[in-house]
Amino acid sequence: xxxxxxxxxxxxxxxxxxxxxxxxxxxxxxxxxxxxxxxxxxxxxxxxxxxxxxxxxxxxxxxxxxxxxxxxxxxxxxxxxxxxxxxxxxxxxxx
Amino acid sequence: xxxxxxxxxxxxxxxxxxxxxxxxxxxxxxxxxxxxxxxxxxxxxxxxxxxxxxxxxxxxxxxxxxxxxxxxxxxxxxxxxxxxxxxxxxxxxxxxxxxxxxxxxxxxxxxxxxxxxxxxxxxxxxxxxxxxxxxxxxxxxxxxxxxxxxxxxxxxxxxxxxxxxxxxxxxxxxxxxxxxxxxxxxxxxxxxxxxxxxxxxxxxxxxxxxxxxxxxxxxxxxxxxxxxxxxxxxxxxxxxxxxxxxxxxxxxxxxxxxxxxxxxxxxxxxxxxxxxxxxxxxxxxxxxxxxxxxxxxxxxxxxxxxxxxxxxxxxxxxxxxxxxxxxxxxxxxxxxxxxxxxxxxxxxxxxxxxxxxxxxxxxxxxxxxxxxxxxxxxxxxxxxxxxxxxxxxxxxxxxxxxxxxxxxxxxxxxxxxxxxxxxxxxxxxxxxxxxxxxxxxxxxxxxxxxxxxxxxxxxxxxxxxxxxxxxxxxxxxxxxxxxxxxxxxxxxxxx
Numbered sequence: 001x002x003x004x005x006x007x008x009x010x011x012x013x014x015x016x017x018x019x020x021x022x023x024x025x026x027x028x029x030x031x032x033x034x035x036x037x038x039x040x041x042x043x044x045x046x047x048x049x050x051x052x053x054x055x056x057x058x059x060x061x062x063x064x065x066x067x068x069x070x071x072x073x074x075x076x077x078x079x080x081x082x083x084x085x086x087x088x089x090x091x092x093x094x095x
Numbered sequence: 096x097x098x099x100x101x102x103x104x105x106x107x108x109x110x111x112x113x114x115x116x117x118x119x120x121x122x123x124x125x126x127x128x129x130x131x132x133x134x135x136x137x138x139x140x141x142x143x144x145x146x147x148x149x150x151x152x153x154x155x156x157x158x159x160x161x162x163x164x165x166x167x168x169x170x171x172x173x174x175x176x177x178x179x180x181x182x183x184x185x186x187x188x189x190x191x192x193x194x195x196x197x198x199x200x201x202x203x204x205x206x207x208x209x210x211x212x213x214x215x216x217x218x219x220x221x222x223x224x225x226x227x228x229x230x231x232x233x234x235x236x237x238x239x240x241x242x243x244x245x246x247x248x249x250x251x252x253x254x255x256x257x258x259x260x261x262x263x264x265x266x267x268x269x270x271x272x273x274x275x276x277x278x279x280x281x282x283x284x285x286x287x288x289x290x291x292x293x294x295x296x297x298x299x300x301x302x303x304x305x306x307x308x309x310x311x312x313x314x315x316x317x318x319x320x321x322x323x324x325x326x327x328x329x330x331x332x333x334x335x336x337x338x339x340x341x342x343x344x345x346x347x348x349x350x351x352x353x354x355x356x357x358x359x360x361x362x363x364x365x366x367x368x369x370x371x372x373x374x375x376x377x378x379x380x381x382x383x384x385x386x387x388x389x390x391x392x393x394x395x396x397x398x399x400x401x402x403x404x405x406x407x408x409x410x411x412x413x414x415x416x417x418x419x420x421x422x423x424x425x426x427x428x429x430x431x432x433x434x435x436x437x438x439x440x441x442x443x444x445x446x447x448x449x450x451x452x453x454x455x456x457x458x459x460x461x462x463x464x465x466x467x468x469x470x471x472x473x474x475x476x477x478x479x480x481x482x483x484x485x486x487x488x489x490x491x492x493x494x495x496x497x498x499x500x501x502x503x504x505x506x507x508x509x510x511x512x513x514x515x516x517x518x519x520x521x522x523x524x525x526x527x528x529x530x531x532x533x534x535x536x537x538x539x540x541x542x543x544x545x546x547x548x549x550x551x552x553x554x555x556x557x558x559x560x561x562x563x564x565x566x567x568x569x570x571x572x573x574x575x576x577x578x579x580x581x582x583x584x585x586x587x588x589x590x
Contacts (some may be wrong), residue, residue: 003465015417015464017457018423018445027461030521037522040406041478044485049482052487054307055538055564056295060337075196079428088152088426093440 101123105323118167122150136588137260140215166209172270185303186230189451199301208328217256225527227255238586241551253280258285276531279543283505283556294538295340298333306415323347350567356390361498365401385579410479417463484500505543505556545582
């Protein structure tokens with residue numbers, strides 16, 4: 001599997017990271033180095049092997065389905081780059 | 096007492112309880128050492144006011160006869176831990192200005208145990224790196240040098256600031272986190288002790304997430320006894336982390352008898368890598384001999400899937416990182432890019448993440464995005480998770496055959512120079528974690544113990560890998576190895 005520039009551009013878009021066009025060849029080449037390394041996994045016989053879900057065999061804890069937290073609007077907004085009138089503010093989403 | 100910052104946790108604790116010194120004196124000694132060590136760039140956010148306030152409170156508690164395990168002991172906290180009201184940036188530009196409204200469970204438990212926070216420690220950005228060269232704060236620098244050569248060396252990574260600070264006696268101990276070797280590799284590079292406990296021992300709540308199925312916190316200390324003391328304070332069940340284990344935490348320090356008679360120690364043949372430096376090979380053989388002399392039985396073992404651990408890791412860790420780091424969107428916290436006229440929300444995300452994440456983080460997020468994308472999920476991500484199952488089974492088979500612990504080198508080389516790997520491709524840097532990453536994939540406890548110096552005078556470490564949840568036994572084996580190795584070297588002060 002070899003990654004070309006258009007695939008690199010697509011991945012960057014999916015990851016929501018702006019990559020300038022002139023940086024795409026180097027990025028594609030780095031991906032190919034890493035993926036080439038990962039290709040070794042194809043040597044392993046994984047027939048009938050379950051993919052690991054949890055490294056420690058234990059049941060996830062459950063708790064009562066009740067509200068345990070909340071009422072801290074100020075704290076939640078305190079680190080926002082742009083917060084107005086009790087909301088997070090973002091650029092216009094809908095035209 | 097002089098040079099109080101040079102004490103370890105146990106020594107300082109005992110001195111405090113005997114009234115030979117005070118937490119304020121200890122803390123002031125560390126703060127002075129920190130201020131004189133800016134050249135190491137280990138402490139990136141200093142918190143002297145918090146430190147002195149906690150030290151005074153600790154002295155009151157000690158006077159009142161109510162001194163918990165870490166009472167009055169000054170430590171550093173890796174920048175990955177959220178600390179209330181104190182910058183917690185994971186060494187990333189994207190978290191510039193972020194001051195959490197809450198405290199991570201582990202740092203809270205340490206504070207409850209009386210520990211004094213001196214400040215936040217440098218690291219690789221989002222813990223992605225093996226040399227502390229991906230930090231927005233700049234490189235952390237090792238206090239060690241190659242003889243009289245003044246070239247700056249890496250303290251390792253990602254917990255490079257923690258390692259440099261402990262090795263240079265800027266604090267008595269520090270927290271680290273370990274996703275693929277980020278406690279054990281820097282510990283080995285700087286001649287200190289570092290343990291990654293079993294996955295689930297320490298709560299991950301409030302620790303900035305990198306790869307959630309691999310991340311674990313642990314202590315970085317001056318010796319094995321200190322690691323036992325600090326690990327116990329860090330461990331325990333936390334309802335806020337659904338993967339944290341609800342099982343009792345033993346008194347690890349009480350388990351340090353040094354008696355390892357009859358213990359079976361495995362030597363995995365797959366860890367004998369082509370091109371391994373002769374010094375590392377000798378250190379490993381010497382380590383096995385020391386454990387044998389202490390009464391352990393040394394057996395050859397096989398962990399057949401070892402060579403696939405790094406490739407599996409470089410699918411699983413980026414995949415989880417790509418998901419975890421999706422939260423950095425410039426909306427809720429941290430930095431937002433300047434937008435141009437007419438930019439919409441997608442441009443905001445893309446520009447924010449392009450200028451907020453460093454190169455290595457961007458690369459891993461994109462690799463993760465790729466291996467999770469439609470059409471490749473099975474070929475990469477599911478295959479890697481299957482290989483992970485096989486890697487864990489390798490260890491289970493060995494433990495089922497009666498092996499108590501496994502001895503390996505901690506790293507494939509001694510510390511390298513800062514900048515020396517710049518021209519190498521990313522995979523070369525990833526090879527640093529070749530001996531440590533298997534342990535994260537299998538969720539096991541692993542400890543790095545300093546065991547010798549190479550011919551340039553740089554520290555080398557040995558790693559012991561234990562059975563799940565048996566950190567106490569692992570620490571005891573490490574304690575015996577430490578006693579036999581007798582490593583006492585310290586870096587000469589140049590900073």
